[in-house]
Amino acid sequence: MHSNIKLFWNGVIPENPIFRLALSMCPAVAVTTNVKNGLMLGLAVVFVQVCSSCTVAIFRSLIHPRIRIPAYVLIIALWVSVIDMVLPVIDIEIYKDVELFVKLIVVFAIIISRLELFASKEPLLPSFFDGAGMGVGFLFGLCLIGAIRELSGSGTILGHELLGFRPLLIMILPTGGFFVIGFIMAAFNYIEYKLTGKIPTSGGAH
Amino acid sequence: MKEILKITVSLTCVCISAALILGAVYTQTFEPRQRIEKKEKQEIINSLLGFGHGKERPKDFEVYPVNRYVIEDPEAGTLIGYVVPLKESQTALVRIDLAGKPAGVIPLKAKHEDLLDKLLLNSMVKTALPKNATATFAGTFYVADIQGKRYGYVLEGTTQGFKTFINMMVSLDAKLTVTGVAIVKSEEDPGLGDEIKQDFFKNQFVGKTLEMLAALKVVKDPLPSDYLDALVPARAKKAGLAPDKIEEIRKKHVKDDIYALTGATISSRAVTTGVQNTVSKFSKRFGILNSAIERKNLQIAF
Known part of the structure; x- marks a missing residue:
């Protein structure tokens, strides 16, 4: 059980998808103009990541290695479509909030990379925790970026007026997204350098 | 040859099972989704005509x-x-x-x-x-x-x-x-x-x-701030605009292009x-x- 918690934690901070693996940067920049958008996309990603990881972990012996990529894409698309059809029946109000974000997920690099690197090799339980950890790490990253951008760009948090003025309009434009992600990434690298004494290397961006 | 057959069969199986699951979910949720969509549309029509959110139709x-x-x-x-x-x-x-x-x-x-x-x-x-x-x-x-x-x-x-x-x-x-x-x-x-x-x-x-x-x-061009207050009901309330004042600001800007x-x-x-x-x-x-x-x-x- 201890190793599973470690797997979960690994995805949240030490291997955070946005700040450490530098995966799925497009949605991280495009969507995070406020906290609510980040939160909704994050929740949708957690759900799809966990479902896809579990599916791949269960059927990993049946998926021929040569066709694993199309099979993974199909599994992700399947889960996205199922959510898109089932959620409005369960709760239309929630669906209206997350509808747009759910449809964006099919092409996210983070999900397919976790299927390829982890779920295709490990059994169900560790895959579940890895998927959940990566999803929550993505959610955390989106909310953090969203909070900084919303506060500095529109002077609000979750739509509530905090500052009463807009300090830096550039922050809610795409440029601001790059700035914020860059600064947070630098902070992560700095902390790692202080803790381990090694200069960190980053992953490839998508 | 054997390899290619295996791959083909495997991928076909994945696709068919995915299609079956999607088909089942689609037919199971079709009726309620249709119903909800119809209801949503009715609500939009009502609120566009000014009778949404519990306001009773005359x-x-x-x-x-x-x-x-x-x-x-x-x-x-x-x-x-x-x-x-x-x-x-x-x-x-x-x-x-x-x-x-x-x-x-x-x-x-x-x-x-x-x-x-x-x-x-x-x-x-x-x-x-x-x-x-x-x-x-x-x-x-x-x-x-x-x-x-x-x-x-x-x-x-x-x-x-x-x-x-x-x-x-x-x-x-x-x-x-x-x-x-x-x-x-x-x-x-x-x-x-x-x-x-x-x-x-x-x-x-x-x-x-x-x-x-x-x-x-x-x-x-940026949206004029008085127009912004008049356009969003929540902001108008906060700015303390009376309904006739909102009407006046909107009238002033009615000939404007879309910002x-x-x-x-x-x-x-x-x-x-x-x-x-x-x-x-x-x-x-x-x-x-x-x-x-x-x-x-x-x-x-x-």
């Missing part, structure tokens, strides 16, 4: 849907057909040729309440037409009456957005001035184009007349041309339909 308030069909008749050629409600819960299909002349009226079996059931109505229109003619559904608009007097119209419209189509509804008063715009379905990017759903954007269309709409452009959303000029333009096209087409079509109804002396319900 007595004798009626909303009649009018469905438009494109009819391909091998003998008469291409015709446009409108299913209109008549008095005493009767309905009829009014056919008009492409030049705008009436081309015959066929009574339908449908009652007034059937007008909202698209599938049922499609089959009824089909059976009423000559055997080898086809009818394709081409859109709906709604006519609202209050105590026998014309209250307004709600139009359905589609426009090409940034990625895919934006479905919207536009409400007009009896003089064809825009009273509201609602985005029914869209897939614009959240945080950018998705802002078209916000009050400060879509309320800019309110008060635009037919002539103003025809000359309407999208400008990239584009920051970082989403394409979506802003898409909605603007969508509203323009929807309203101008409706005004033309409704004029033709009205003259046809007059000429044929039909007792229509609205």
Whole structure:
């Protein structure tokens, strides 16, 4: 059980998808103009990541290695479509909030990379925790970026007026997204350098 | 050879099982989704006409849907057909040729309440037409009456957005001035184009007349702050604006062009041309339909 918690934690901070693996940067920049958008996309990603990881972990012996990529894409698309059809029946109000974000997920690099690197090799339980950890790490990253951008760009948090003025309009434009992600990434690298004494290397961006 | 067979079979199995699961989920959720969609649409129509959110409709308030069909008749050629409600819960299909002349009226079996059931109505229109003619559904608009007097119209419209189509509804008063715009379905990017759903954007269309709409452009100037307060009800409340003050500010800016959303000029333009096209087409079509109804002396319900 201890190793599973470690797997979960690994995805949240030490291997955070946005700040450490530098995966799925497009949605991280495009969507995070406020906290609510980040939160909704994050929740949708957690759900799809966990479902896809579990599916791949269960059927990993049946998926021929040569066709694993199309099979993974199909599994992700399947889960996205199922959510898109089932959620409005369960709760239309929630669906209206997350509808747009759910449809964006099919092409996210983070999900397919976790299927390829982890779920295709490990059994169900560790895959579940890895998927959940990566999803929550993505959610955390989106909310953090969203909070900084919303506060500095529109002077609000979750739509509530905090500052009463807009300090830096550039922050809610795409440029601001790059700035914020860059600064947070630098902070992560700095902390790692202080803790381990090694200069960190980053992953490839998508 | 053996390898390729294995791969093919494996991928086929994955695809077939995915398709089966999707098919099962689709059929299981089809009915409730349809029901919810219908309810949502009804609510949007109500709120566009000013009776949303628990505000009760007054007595004798009626909303009649009018469905438009494109009819391909091998003998008469291409015709446009409108299913209109008549008095005493009767309905009829009014056919008009492409030049705008009436081309015959066929009574339908449908009652007034059937007008909202698209599938049922499609089959009824089909059976009423000559055997080898086809009818394709081409859109709906709604006519609202209050105590026998014309209250307004709600139009359905589609426009090409940034990625895919934006479905919207536009409400007009009896003089064809825009009273509201609602985005029914869209897939614009959240945080950018998705802002078209916000009050400060879509309320800019309110008060635009037919002539103003025809000359309407999208400008990239920032939205004036007094106009912003008047457009968003929550902000107006916070700024302590009285209803007549809001009216005054809106009137001052009613001739303004549409202020584009920051970082989403394409979506802003898409909605603007969508509203323009929807309203101008409706005004033309409704004029033709009205003259046809007059000429044929039909007792229509609205």
